[in-house]
Amino acid sequence: MPIDFTLTPEQKALQKLAREFAQDIVQPLVRAADAEPDPQKGFQMMKPAYEQAYELGLVTAGFPREFGGGGLGMTDLLIAHEEICAVDCGIAFIIGVQGLGLFPVMAYGTAEQKKRFLGEACNDPTHTYQCGYAISEPAGMPGGTANFDHPSPQAGIQTTADLVNGEYVINGRKFWPTSSAGWDMKGATMNSVVVRTDRTKGGLEGLSVLMVPRGTPGVRYEPNIDKMGMRINQNCDIVYENARVPAENLVGPGNGELVVNNGFTFTGPWIGIAATAVARAAYEYVLKWSKTYTAGGTDPIIYHQNVGYMLGDIAMRVEACRYLSWKAAHYLDTYGFDGAQGLSAMTKVFTSETCVQVVYDCMRVMGCNAYDRAAHPLDKLMRDMLGFPIFDGGNMGMQRRRLWGLMADERFDPRAYANCDRVHFGKENEGIGTVTTRPEAVRELATAGR
Amino acid sequence: MTEAGSELAIAVCIKFTVDVNRLRPDPATAAPDLGHAHYRINDFDENALEEAVRLKERHGGRIVGVSLVEREPPRELLLRALAAGLDALYLVPHAAAASGDAFVTATILAAALEEIGAVYEMVSWDLVLCGDASCDTYDGQVGPRVAEALGIVPITYATRLDVRDDTIVAERTIEDYVHVVEATLPALVTVGSETNKPRLPHLRQIMDAGRKPIVRLTTAGLGRGALDRARATLELLGVTAPPSARRRMVVGGNGPDDVARKLVRQLQSDGELTQ
Ligand SMILES: Cc1cc2nc3c(=O)[nH]c(=O)nc-3n(C[C@H](O)[C@H](O)[C@H](O)COP(=O)(O)OP(=O)(O)OC[C@H]3O[C@@H](n4cnc5c(N)ncnc54)[C@H](O)[C@@H]3O)c2cc1C
Numbered sequence: 057m058p059i060d061f062t063l064t065p066e067q068k069a070l071q072k073l074a075r076e077f078a079q080d081i082v083q084p085l086v087r088a089a090d091a092e093p094d095p096q097k098g099f100q101m102m103k104p105a106y107e108q109a110y111e112l113g114l115v116t117a118g119f120p121r122e123f124g125g126g127g128l129g130m131t132d133l134l135i136a137h138e139e140i141c142a143v144d145c146g147i148a149f150i151i152g153v154q155g156l157g158l159f160p161v162m163a164y165g166t167a168e169q170k171k172r173f174l175g176e177a178c179n180d181p182t183h184t185y186q187c188g189y190a191i192s193e194p195a196g197m198p199g200g201t202a203n204f205d206h207p208s209p210q211a212g213i214q215t216t217a218d219l220v221n222g223e224y225v226i227n228g229r230k231f232w233p234t235s236s237a238g239w240d241m242k243g244a245t246m247n248s249v250v251v252r253t254d255r256t257k258g259g260l261e262g263l264s265v266l267m268v269p270r271g272t273p274g275v276r277y278e279p280n281i282d283k284m285g286m287r288i289n290q291n292c293d294i295v296y297e298n299a300r301v302p303a304e305n306l307v308g309p310g311n312g313e314l315v316v317n318n319g320f321t322f323t324g325p326w327i328g329i330a331a332t333a334v335a336r337a338a339y340e341y342v343l344k345w346s347k348t349y350t351a352g353g354t355d356p357i358i359y360h361q362n363v364g365y366m367l368g369d370i371a372m373r374v375e376a377c378r379y380l381s382w383k384a385a386h387y388l389d390t391y392g393f394d395g396a397q398g399l400s401a402m403t404k405v406f407t408s409e410t411c412v413q414v415v416y417d418c419m420r421v422m423g424c425n426a427y428d429r430a431a432h433p434l435d436k437l438m439r440d441m442l443g444f445p446i447f448d449g450g451n452m453g454m455q456r457r458r459l460w461g462l463m464a465d466e467r468f469d470p471r472a473y474a475n476c477d478r479v480h481f482g483k484e485n486e487g488i489g490t491v492t493t494r495p496e497a498v499r500e501l502a503t504a505g506r
Numbered sequence: 507m508t509e510a511g512s513e514l515a516i517a518v519c520i521k522f523t524v525d526v527n528r529l530r531p532d533p534a535t536a537a538p539d540l541g542h543a544h545y546r547i548n549d550f551d552e553n554a555l556e557e558a559v560r561l562k563e564r565h566g567g568r569i570v571g572v573s574l575v576e577r578e579p580p581r582e583l584l585l586r587a588l589a590a591g592l593d594a595l596y597l598v599p600h601a602a603a604a605s606g607d608a609f610v611t612a613t614i615l616a617a618a619l620e621e622i623g624a625v626y627e628m629v630s631w632d633l634v635l636c637g638d639a640s641c642d643t644y645d646g647q648v649g650p651r652v653a654e655a656l657g658i659v660p661i662t663y664a665t666r667l668d669v670r671d672d673t674i675v676a677e678r679t680i681e682d683y684v685h686v687v688e689a690t691l692p693a694l695v696t697v698g699s700e701t702n703k704p705r706l707p708h709l710r711q712i713m714d715a716g717r718k719p720i721v722r723l724t725t726a727g728l729g730r731g732a733l734d735r736a737r738a739t740l741e742l743l744g745v746t747a748p749p750s751a752r753r754r755m756v757v758g759g760n761g762p763d764d765v766a767r768k769l770v771r772q773l774q775s776d777g778e779l780t781q
Contacts, residue, residue: 065581069712072586076706113709126709136709354754 061382067135070128073112074139081108086144089288090436095280096241099290102147103184103239109151110183114140118155119162123170124178130322130385134329138378141333145440146288148330150186153234155326157187159319160248160265163393164308173246173267186244188236190294191316194229201232202453204250205313206490207258213312215296217251217266222303224266226251226274226296232447236292237277243270249296250312259490260483263312267305274299285439313486317458318393320449321481324400325388328381328407331444332374335411338418338437339370345422357421366421373414377407390476397481399473401459405451408444415441453489461485514567514669515629516558517619519636519652520587520595521548522579526642531747538745545580547587550637553697556704557667558635559591565669567632571595572622574615576603588715589707596622596721606643607740612651617732618723619656626721631656632691633674638663638698649696659689662696 063071082105092098109115118133119125128136133155140148154177161173177185191213192201198211206212215228230236230249238244247268254262268275278293308315346358346367357363384403387396415438419426422434429435445451449458462468462485472479524543532539547555558569571592573579577599588595598618602610623631634656636649646662653660661667665684666677674693678685679700725733757772759765773779 065585066713066716068580068582069585069589069715070709072582073706073709073712080706111708112706117709121710126713128709128713132713 061379063135067132070132071135071139074114074136077109077112077114078140078143081105082140082143082147086147086288090144090146092287095282095287096237096290098287099150099235099280100239102150102288105147106150107183109147110180110185115151115154115185116178119158119174119178123174125174129389130325131382131389134325134381134385137326138329138333138336141330142337144288145330145334146286148333149286149289150235152326153189154185154187156319156323157189157244157246157248159189159322160307160315161267163318163322164265164311164315169267169304169307176246180245184239184245186235186238187246187248188233188244188292189248189319190230190233190236190292191250192230192232194231194293202450202457203259203490204263204316204454205259205486207260207487209252209254209256209258209262211490212259213250213252213263215249215251216255217253217264218255219253219303223300224251224253224303224306226266226268226299226301228296230292230294230296232281233292233294235290236294237280237290238270241277243272243275243277245270247294248307250316253306253309253312257310258487259313260487261310263316264309265307265312265315266301267307268299268301269305272299272301284442285436286443287439314483317397317481317486320404320454320458321388321393321397321400323448324396324402324404325381325384327444327448328377328384328403331407331411331441332377332381334437334441334444335370335374335377335414335418338415338434338441339367339374341433342370342418342422342426343367345425349422349425351423363421366417370414370417370421373410377410381407391478394481395478397485398459398462398479401455401462404448405445405455405459408451412441412445457489458485461488464488512566514561514565514632515623515627516561516567516569516633516635517622517631518551518554518558518569518571518592519615519619519634519648520551520555520571520573521637521640522546522573522575522583523548523640523642536746536749538747545583547583548637548640548642550639550641550696550698552590552637552704553699553701554635554637555587555590555592556702557695557697558633560702561633561667561669562591568593568627568629570622570627572598572615572618574598574600574603574611574618576601584720585712585715586707588718588720589711590704591707592718594627594719594721596626596723598723598725600725602736602738605738605740606645606742607738608643608645608647608651609739610736612648613655613732613736614725614728615648616652616655617728617736618725619652621723621728622721630692633669634658634692634694636694636696638696646696649694653694656692656694659693660696661687661689661693664695664697665700667695667697667701 085105089098089101113126117126117128121127161169204212217224217226236244236247249266249268251266252262253264274297276295281291346363347356349357351357380403384399387399419434426434449455462481465485522545525546528544530539562569569592571587575597600614623629639646650660661676663678664676665679668675672691673688675688757765757769759768
């Protein structure tokens with residue numbers, strides 16, 4: 057039995073649908089939305105495309121059929137996602153973030169919660185439903201996100217939720233969540249928010265997720281973050297001041313950090329194929345350019361050996377990234393998020409960093425004209441691409457720590473992926489590298505031990 | 507024949523054709539490189555299918571696709587046609603599909619339509635929809651010839667249509683005029699890109715399309731007379747691309763005006779521009 061990379065006829069038909077959606081419906085909106093100086097306006101300009109995506113079942117493609125979703129597995133999702141990302145990764149994330157926002161419910165929700173939250177997501181007659189996913193926190197002391205699973209209650213996630221008379225009362229601030237403020241800055245239909253539900257416990261025990269619906273009093277949306285790339289995405293600044301949600305909206309009590317890590321397992325191949333798609337768009341553009349542009353010479357530049365070799369190197373990295381993403385997706389479909397952690401982290405880190413270099417190499421092949429943002433798409437592709445290594449769990453902290461935590465485990469088998477075995481990831485693999493080696497702290501520990 | 511006001515029995519003739527936009531000539535022979543061709547659903551047939559779906563949404567009924575094929579088309583195209591709204595798809599394999607002879611194609615299609623209606627679907631068609639033409643050969647003959655073979659009314663180049671009781675009302679846009687025609691069903695109507703904009707199918711329709719029936723008929727099952735009648739009237743001698751060698755000419759001169767003048771003169775002497 058061969059290892060089969062053949063697309064099924066269904067997958068090919070799905071690929072064509074996604075390609076047509078991207079070219080016919082998304083493409084005409086992208087340039088103006090990307091150029092719009094007001095980030096909220098740029099986001100709103102994509103709303104018609106989002107509504108169409110909802111109508112076609114693309115928004116709810118990954119949710120189970122029993123709730124009204126498309127029931128697609130991760131591998132199928134990747135086939136469609138690549139085509140949309142190749143035209144614009146921003147709209148693809150607006151479409152896809154529901155999968156992440158509702159991941160806590162899919163993976164940790166009770167039967168009742170699944171029915172309620174997934175049912176609502178899949179059956180919105182207005183076709184505008186959105187669910188954001190809020191973990192990240194702004195800079196401050198403490199602040200940031202990379203150490204969300206720090207063992208100290210005073211570090212990591214500082215947005216708190218206290219149980220008072222059957223309601224959770226949320227206080228704190230979230231920074232960066234995609235699509236969380238909604239089309240009108242009054243909130244997405246729903247947001248899943250990672251909060252500290254036990255102020256006395258560290259990141260491995262004290263965190264949970266709360267589903268916060270639109271219209272919850274005490275939630276305030278500040279103006280969106282003005283970003284260098286992915287300008288089509290809305291990235292929010294949310295303030296919670298005694299915001300109250302019913303206790304039954306609690307998901308994964310005490311496992312908030314596992315939800316985060318497993319959520320990243322879910323997104324690893326999905327971001328991997330998106331990075332591949334952005335690199336592919338640059339590659340296809342520059343390949344065509346190289347066959348027509350002569351740079352003042354007599355022949356198209358592809359006949360210079362350096363250009364030919366470089367294009368070969370570009371193409372092989374795009375292919376490698378695609379197959380690694382497919383493999384991670386297949387692992388996820390086969391073993392679930394718990395078994396696919398390591399491969400997913402490898403995929404996220406490898407593809408995002410490789411594809412930044414690929415887009416840059418495309419600019420090198422093309423030369424000076426690549427820098428002309430009015431005439432060519434390399435400017436947008438590069439700006440979008442630069443986000444990949446730092447969002448969805450920064451590679452330098454969260455993503456590499458996941459892999460490190462797994463590899464440092466006694467039980468880790470380096471041949472597991474060659475053998476196609478399930479690789480378990482649990483709480484024992486978390487928290488690694490969150491406690492620093494600041495010299496004074498080390499000295500204090502040594503003195504205390506004496 | 508369905509009763510007036512009841513559900514419509516609609517057949518759509520669909521051609522799975524080479525994608526001419528992606529067709530390359532074989533460098534040695536200048537003939538189309540069919541070995542590396544990509545296939546698609548003929549674009550006007552997508553309009554025909556969309557129109558059938560709209561009629562079904564308004565009046566109810568059942569839509570089947572009928573396609574004369576030289577060989578089995580890529581399955582993803584069959585799924586797409588089913589996802590777009592067919593209730594069933596009938597494939598009729600016959601070497602004549604590649605002949606480009608509209609008379610033969612129409613004769614076999616008409617025989618297949620009769621057979622499918624009588625034996626498989628147990629209806630007589632209220633409406634047969636065709637594309638105005640196919641994007642590869644662009645003869646525009648198959649629709650009217652099928653109507654002739656079936657002995658039903660043809661309405662060509664319809665830009666709007668609706669059914670009222672047992673009457674079909676069609677608009678045909680002819681330059682500055684709109685020509686409105688009415689006919690009693692059954693009828694055959696051809697449509698094109700001005701008739702509608704085919705919608706994209708829902709993702710679930712695509713994933714579930716494989717559950718709908720695809721029936722493969724053999725032409726042996728069709729009436730003997732039909733095949734006898736379908737004798738070729740045309741002989742296809744060859745298909746070749748016009749030569750388009752790259753000239754790679756550099757036009758020099760003193761400043762843009764001079765270069766432009768020389769370029770125009772060159773193009774005129776090459777016969778690319780008239781005076
Ligand atoms: C376009 C976009 C969309 C986003 N969407 C969302 C969203 O939907 N929801 C959401 O919650 N967030 C979202 N974010 C935020 C983002 O995903 C995370 O905040 C970000 O990945 C956090 O990673 P960081 O490494 O920058 O974290 P920081 O905490 O800011 O860390 C900064 C740096 O410090 C170093 N560092 C810190 N700790 C360690 C350590 N223990 N070990 C090693 N190095 C360390 C690393 O160099 C790291 O890069 C989005 C961001 C962008 C740009």
